[in-house]
Amino acid sequence: MIYSIATVCLSGTLRQKIEAISKAGFRGIEIFENDLITHNGSVHEIRSMLDDHGLEVVTYQPFRDFEGLPAPYRQKAFDRAERKFDLMEELGTDLLMVCSSVSPQALGGIQRAADDFHELGERAAKRNMRVAYEALGWGKYVYDYRDSWEIVRRANHKNVGLCLDTFHIFSRQTELDTMLNIPGDRIFLVQVADAPSLSMDHLSWSRHYRCFPGQGDLPIGQFVSNLHATGYDGPFSLEIFNDQFRAGSTEKTARDGYRSLVYANRAAEKSADTEALEIPSVNPPSEVQFIEFAVSDNEKLALTKLLSQLGFCHAATHKRKGVELWKQGNIHLVMNMEPDSFAQNFHQQHGVSVCAVGLTCTNVGDMVERAKKLEFSPVYGNPENDTHGIPAIYGPGQSLLYMVDDADQPPHWEREFKWHEDATQHAFLNKVDHVATTMSYEEMLHSVLLYRAMFSMKTMPTVSVSDPGGLVKSQALQTPDKGVSFTLNSTQASRTVSSRILDQYAGTGVNHIALSTKDIFATAEFMVKQQTETMPVTANYYDDLAARFTLSDEVIEKLKRYNILYDEDENGSFYQLYTSMFAGRFCFEIVQRNGYQGFGAANSQMRLTMQARELMS
Amino acid sequence: MIYSIATVCLSGTLRQKIEAISKAGFRGIEIFENDLITHNGSVHEIRSMLDDHGLEVVTYQPFRDFEGLPAPYRQKAFDRAERKFDLMEELGTDLLMVCSSVSPQALGGIQRAADDFHELGERAAKRNMRVAYEALGWGKYVYDYRDSWEIVRRANHKNVGLCLDTFHIFSRQTELDTMLNIPGDRIFLVQVADAPSLSMDHLSWSRHYRCFPGQGDLPIGQFVSNLHATGYDGPFSLEIFNDQFRAGSTEKTARDGYRSLVYANRAAEKSADTEALEIPSVNPPSEVQFIEFAVSDNEKLALTKLLSQLGFCHAATHKRKGVELWKQGNIHLVMNMEPDSFAQNFHQQHGVSVCAVGLTCTNVGDMVERAKKLEFSPVYGNPENDTHGIPAIYGPGQSLLYMVDDADQPPHWEREFKWHEDATQHAFLNKVDHVATTMSYEEMLHSVLLYRAMFSMKTMPTVSVSDPGGLVKSQALQTPDKGVSFTLNSTQASRTVSSRILDQYAGTGVNHIALSTKDIFATAEFMVKQQTETMPVTANYYDDLAARFTLSDEVIEKLKRYNILYDEDENGSFYQLYTSMFAGRFCFEIVQRNGYQGFGAANSQMRLTMQARELMS
Structure with a gap:
């Protein structure tokens, strides 16, 4: 599948979005109409920008309120489509996404809609274009993917296919079994969005609270598994409307988007043609093994005084570095004062703080592999100053999350620290x-x-x-x-x-x-x-x-x-x-x-x- | 009615809330349990603080999950109530607000609930206490004020009355006619809250989006009019859960709360015993008569250059002050450079900006009266520097909203300005x-x-x-x-x-x-x-x-x-x-x-x- 993202997911100008999307690793992009309209350059220039960034436009969207219209609106809708085909030709994409009508003028009836789509398919074919039909969760008549599929089936035109969107499917609590009866090649586009469980109208929920797969509560895994069963191999694309994303960092959001697709598609089989990559399955960490504090010498005195008052003792000292281990029971608190270390660089930015947390893990090699696939680039510290060689990824606030292998022998505590056997051990x-x-x-x-x-x-x-x-x-x-x-x-x-x-x-x-x-x-x-x-x-x-x-x-x-x-x-x-x-x-x-x-x-x-x-x- | 507000409406500590509530003009206060619990002083001290600020505690709330419980929970609920009566005695209030149960243990049945309330009434009577029963919009069995009223009616105890809350009534779209069959003296407490029209679950809507009457979309006026018909003369109290209010200025929010009650109760008849005050009805303003800019000399040159480019002309100059009038058609733009004027003080804080808007009004005397009743204290400018004597209230960002009387003769433009008859008049x-x-x-x-x-x-x-x-x-x-x-x-x-x-x-x-x-x-x-x-x-x-x-x-x-x-x-x-x-x-x-x-x-x-x-x- 082609990993893709809609421009509407991100903050910034179209240029900033394209740069961030390319940098995050996506191959596909959905151009959202408003981003094109507000861009102060020609469509031709947008196309060059996309080419320069190695991005394929998987669809131009949305095309609204098309099907079911009586005269004279019906003719106007076709005229509108032809104009969009002109634009798409220039933009270099062949797929127009049509979402189900919410027009007050629209009339119902599956066959009427199918006839409209058949005619649109004819026009599209003449221009070497295709259209994908999506059931909006709040469509006037069509709000269920089973109905949009029936319309596509009856339209019976090779240039007319289905667009499936996880948000619309799950927000209407539609069953997923019907998916398994849709041939993969009749699905032209798949849009994935997660969302928190909220009880509100579908439109507000969709427009403000969507989030990336893995950030919300929808059963995306079940959808993806059915999708694989259909044999679908087209764009796997994020379409997220989220107030925080629209206000946040363009680059960070794009990176999270990419990894969310890898995560959502983790069950995918490896295929040379796609980016669908198997990620190693791993066991969850078993415990917080240590917490590391970035401290100055004075702060260390104050903080360890407090630790003593809680029953901790100074159990060990690093053999080569300005690092102390304070311990009680199975709790290891590390005071790091070593100059030029990650901890001290962190201290410069953030002051006295927790700069790292160590988690006890099994098969850390697989975890590192998984982190790489998910674009959580593992780091190993500066070999000059951070000798333990424990891999880590960046956690909240750019602190480190160390993955400590439970099979590591001798354990790093033994290798690196000198233990004070005479320290008073409390056991509160x-x-x-x-x-x-x-x-x-x-x-x-x-x-x-x-x-x-x-x-x-x-x-x-x-x-x-x-x-x-x-x-x-x-x-x-x-x-x-x-x-x-x-x-x-x-x-x-x-x-x-x-x-x-x-x-x-x-x-x-x-x-x-x-x-x-x-x-x-x-x-x-x-x-x-x-x-x-x-x-x-x-x-x-x-x-x-x-x-x-x-x-x-x-x-x-x-x-x-x-x-x-x-x-x-x-x-x-x-x-x-x-x-x-x-x-x-x-x-x-x-x-x-x-x-x-x-x-x-x-x-x-x-x-x-x-x-x-x-x-x- | 006694104007009152629940402590939960405001940000800050209990002390800050009490000060702001008293200062805003309220006579009553609802003490919300969490505010009392987190206060680091005794209940006795809270009572002194309330006395010092002239505030009467109209209720202590909420008492949850009381009615319909089987043994052993039922007994525990009565024990809990007795403890709250102890606390209320110390706090100096006789009214406990009980909201309808959401407990998984609770059993349904109107008569069971009525029996529970009769017994609670007996206990309350012994302590000279009263209880008010409220139907929560998301109560397990009771979520309709008609049901809570039936329970109160059957409880048939003088110490048990009804609590009506506009939010719960409107959020369930319950009809208001039944209100007219409830004797005013059986209503012990009225809580008023407005809210925007949102389609979401009642609980989230209630907990985050409530607002003061006049800020939302609920038909509060209809409720108040029915309430007056019942003869109710007790507390008229704000209970608003709003994310912005909880994060905003305690004092400003309290002030808005007070004026929202005056506004909501505007149809109330005058009564010596209550704060329910008639406010004069007024006509809406007919037009924006002028817009005043606070400018430095240089900014004036640049801004009026732009105005000229839009077809404005320098039509008049103030006879005594550094003020110019730029005009086109019926648009009056005032450039104020007069030292020590409101405009120049505004300029110091905000830079070049609109510092005032003048609205054409009829019967400005009544509008001033209305502004006073609503606590939008009218100002008349500094008589040394602002000679026109036009009353104003503070609008957004502490800019002024002038109310210019259309019957004022001669108009202030004539009185105060020297007109340049030779100015070129465009009419774009x-x-x-x-x-x-x-x-x-x-x-x-x-x-x-x-x-x-x-x-x-x-x-x-x-x-x-x-x-x-x-x-x-x-x-x-x-x-x-x-x-x-x-x-x-x-x-x-x-x-x-x-x-x-x-x-x-x-x-x-x-x-x-x-x-x-x-x-x-x-x-x-x-x-x-x-x-x-x-x-x-x-x-x-x-x-x-x-x-x-x-x-x-x-x-x-x-x-x-x-x-x-x-x-x-x-x-x-x-x-x-x-x-x-x-x-x-x-x-x-x-x-x-x-x-x-x-x-x-x-x-x-x-x-x-x-x-x-x-x-x-």
Whole structure:
């Protein structure tokens, strides 16, 4: 199949779009009419630009309100088509995409529409053109691909074929089995779009919320599998209307688009004629093995003081570099102060921050291969300064996601670090529960695709959380066995805690790191003894807790004493305790899960209000 | 009725909300549970704060998932209520708002619910408390106010009453006649919210898109009129969940909220016991009489050069001040360079810009009275520098909207200006067609309320326009006879033309002023002779025009020669011609309407793309 994208998906001028589309690796492009109309150059010049960038125009679109018209509108529609054929000749494409009519003048009737298309096919044939008919989800009469297929079948003309669009099919919840009865060569165009599950009118949903395959909730995989069964081998093209994409970076969006097609088409068989490439299947990572902080010497002192107060010890020191390992249970926190390292370059841009997360993986060779196919170019660090040789890809905010092979022997900790056998080992905290990162809306879609495509993570339903300065959208992702969890937060409101975090980090940044304990009260008691500053919780919160849950006064009193938040779901209970913000940027969360599956969304408003208070004071 | 607002409507901490609510003039407040829970002070302290600000807590809310529960949940729900009664006692309110259950455990049945409420009434009575029952639009069994009323009626307890919420009633499209059969004293609480017409699930619509009465599309007037008929005299309270409000200015939002209640309740009869005040009815303004520019001496030279190129002449000069009047047909453009004037203070903040618009009105005394009642405090200018004494209110971006009395004799132009009888009068342009202003989303809602409440303007459906840097939302408003029209544009994307305009003006600013002509081609020909720079239109646009409309090649050729845009609707044709941007800020649009009713939305993408190109070059 030819990987393609419609110009309407991207922001910018037509020239910027063409450059970004070519650079991202696409071979095909759909020219959206408005982009051509507003271009201040001739069609001939557009064609040269496309040729220079090695792009084939897979279709010119949309041609609207064609079929079913009575006189005199019918004749006018054919005249209009002839004009578009003129333009297409100049542009160098032979396929016009016709979407089902929404015209108030249009009349219904399958046969009437088929007759119109037969005549259009005759005219198209004379010009060596073809037309592809698409059922819009909100078409006046035709809004179901089974009906558009019946019209194409009856039009019975070799120059008239079908256009299938996943959004329109799924938004009307049409079954996919009929697809299997359509010969692949009668399908002229396939448009793929994903979308979040939203309950709203089809038109608004389509025009503002579409997203790339792998970023939404539609079962694209099922569609692609049926599509392969038809034998279709034409354009596989993105047609996404998305408010964030229209406002975002042209190049980044185009790159995400390309990888989303590779991901959507991952089951495709290898074929010399197409770009449909098999990508290796991999296991999801099993755990967060380490979290690396970019710190100055002074920040290291302050941060490790806090870590000591949480029971961490300085377990090892890098043999050659300015890098320390702080450890507790199975949690490895790396302090990187090595000059000229990735960490220190990151520090220059973002200040004290999490610059990398290491994930424990199996068969890292396959993961690297998969990353390459998905255009998440793996990096191995500077061999002068980063000796471990662990491959990584760029994650949120250009931090690194290391893929640490669990079969690597001896493990890098042994190879590279000198261990301090005399370090006091506490055992309050045992593993990383989840990492919460704040990012822009645009980067949220990018990250969802990355975590799904690379690490097989599943999304949980998004939640809106109220911050004193506005709403924050929160999206949790987890590996199937819940070994690795990330929560992503973003906001369009400029005065929220999330926005302040974004400003502070000059971009995306980690907001909190949740570490799990088996005994929250023992941990809290230790923290009190260590004089650890925790996020204060209001007294009113505990009064409300008493009303909401069946907790003894004694338990409530204990929760209150230690500033511990509490929640329950149908699976069990959940305890949360936050430290104060470190340098106004991030904090640690201590959690205890007794079966509970969520991330404490019910307590998020409390946290954000307290953090806002802390940031303002 | 007691004007009230729920804390959830506003951004900020509880303290900030209480201060803003009191300052805006409200007497009542609904304490939303989360605001109390996250407040870091005792309930007692909240009560003192409320007392200090003269605010009465009309209700504590929401109490969820109460009715219809089987054992053991039922008992737990009553325990929960008792805890809330404790809290309410301390807070100093006697009304608990209970919204209909969405609990999976809840069982249906009107009588079961009524029995639960009777028992709750008994408990409430013992504590001198009352409960108000509200049908949530997405309640599990009860989502219709007629059902919640039946439950209240059968509960048959003096301490159990009804809560009516306009959003829930209108979102389910429930009829309003049943309201007239409910005795006013059985209604304990009325919540008012407006919303735009959106087709989406009730919950998302309610949680993100509600707005103040007069800002949306719901028929609030009909509800209020029925409400008065019931004899209800309790709290009239705003409960708005709106993403922009949650992120916006606490004080400004509270002020808009208060005036929206005055506006919604405008038909109310005067009563000594309530704040329900009659506001004088007024006629809409008939025309834009003048537009005033804040300019430096140099900018005046450049701007009036452009005006000359459009056929304007320097018609008059202010007798005492540095103010010139430029005129053509019925269009008056005022250049204000007078030191220390409102215009020059505005200039210091915003640079060259439109600082005021004068509207021709009848009975300005009544309009001033209406403005006062609606808390749009009228201003009269500095008597030292602004001698005309014309009252004004603040419009978008703190510019002034003057209300010029058409009965004022002699008119201010005669009183204050020396006319140049020898000035050459052209007659290409005859009146102001509309003024387009760019503003933030938040200010858009504020402005819609202002234009509706003060000038009886009607909104047209909003449209989304594609700019190369993102989507722009456009809202047109018109007086009923179309004498005055404004279009408001806003965007959340930071790289759009609209955003650049906002940045340049350091806030809201006029983007273009549309002036109408009877003969666009003669005007264009004159402009060519005057070497007026116009916004270039692409050749591809004209090819597309030929396909879309039945226009002769000759007409197309003429349109193309002069860079004139064209559109049609069912009423007629429309011609548009834009000048280049003045100082990268605003431009003039010359329009000819032959019956056409819109504002050329079909050509907006063309304009924005061209303007983006101009701003980037």
